[in-house]
Amino acid sequence: MGVEAACDANNRGGFERLISQGAAEPILFELYYRESGKTRPITYELEIDLDKMGRPYVKRERLRQRVEKHGRPRTFMYLQEGNGYAFEGNDDGGQDDDGNITGKKVEVQLSDIRRLGIVTLGAMKQYDRIEKFLSFLKSWYLCYFSPDAARKLQTAAPQAHLDRIGSNINNVAQYMYRENKKGFEKILQEIQSKLPGIEKIEPQKFENGQMMLRFYEKGFERPFYSQRMSDGTLKLFAYYLLLHEKNPRQLVFIEEPENGxxxxxxxxxxxxxxxxxxxxYAKQLFITTHSPFFVNxxxxxxxxxxxxxxxxxxxVKxxxxxxxxxxLA
Structure with missing residues (x-):
């Protein structure tokens, strides 16, 4: 959506509310990323500042990668206020700090300095490393499950991943059931053993193609549908379903799982x-919590x-x- 719209989104209040009070420098992010144990690490740097009209824009972007395990990193994308260069391919192409160049270097000039260069160049197949890094960023997932949202009836539309608040639990169940019925039933058996008071969970498919989950609680003959389950049971089920996703997101952020x-x-x-x-390297979790029971x-x-x-x-320490x-150790 661009950095200006991102600064205003979700009631953030704009650039002035995001930057530390009293700071004059641009907002700077640095990510150190590794695809797998066999790949060389990549460093991504991003600076966001205000232009002369007081509007946020991308001041600088850089992607670097080491050529060897202990070698000097080479820059394979560099943009300063929309102007710079990028290296094509998925090899060791890049430019070191001394100006030495290997690979195919392409001069780049962006028409919109409010959009990230990795978004523009990552859409082009010839910039393979930029494309892979962009795919990694797109796989990030922030969840703050809401039991009330999970109780809402959804249309019959299979979905591979849970949304931020877990409102599509039944849609994800429908997707997992469609892709591998026996595998999904096995997952439900594993999850039900971890939910308090639940003896069995099974999917119920309706004539319109919609699917809902039925929970069998101890002491009751008839099952409850997900809309009737307690907040705690729904949240626990959503977390365990998240852990069993078929194609997991690489980086998952979970806010305060102890709530409810x-x-x-x-x-x-x-x-x-x-x-x-x-x-x-397949998945990484970042969890914020105030609960000593979770931390212990x-x-x-x-x-x-x-x-x-x-x-x-x-x-942070x-x-x-x-x-x-x-x-104590």
Missing amino acids: LYHHYLGELAEEMKKNVGNG ALGPDDVWVLTKNNGGCSE RASEFAFVKE
Whole structure:
């Protein structure tokens, strides 16, 4: 949508509300990214500033990648206020800090400096590395599940992924059922063993093609549909369904999973999330929480503590770096 629209979206209040108070420098982001254990890391730098008319625009963008494991990084895309260059292909092409060039360099001039260069160039097949990096960014997923949203009836439209608030639980169930019926039933069996008071979960397909989930609770003969389930059960089910997605998003952000959940189940949920991620590069989870019950199920290396300093800015420190945590070990 462009940086100007992004600054105003979701009640953010514009560039002036996003930048730290008293700061004169542009907003700067830096991402360090690796596709897999066999690929070389990529660094993406982005600067957003105000033009003479006070409108946000992309001041600078750069993508760099190391040629060798311990070699110097080479820039394969650089744009300063819409002007710069990019290297085609998926090889070692790039330009180092001394100006040495390998590969095919293409001069670039963007017509709209309010849109990211990676969005424009990533749509072109010849810029393979930029395209892959853009696909990685598009796979990011932020969720804040809302049980009320999950209770709403949806049209019969299979969807591969849960949306931000989990309003399409039944659509995702319909997709998973269509793609692999036996595999989905096996997933439901695994999930139901982790939900309190649930003996069985099964899909119910209607004549109009719509699908809904039926929950069999202990002590009741007839099942409940998802619209009648408790907030906690729906949220837990949504989290476990997220962990079983067929084509998982590479980077998933989860906000405060403890809201609406009994603290007894948070430890097991944290352990399941950690186990689901594993040690590879297929998926990474970032979770914000205020719950000690959730944190206690994790190791000191898995937890970062954010605090406000005297200047009003946030600082982050790994839990394993605190002296009292080291003493506990």
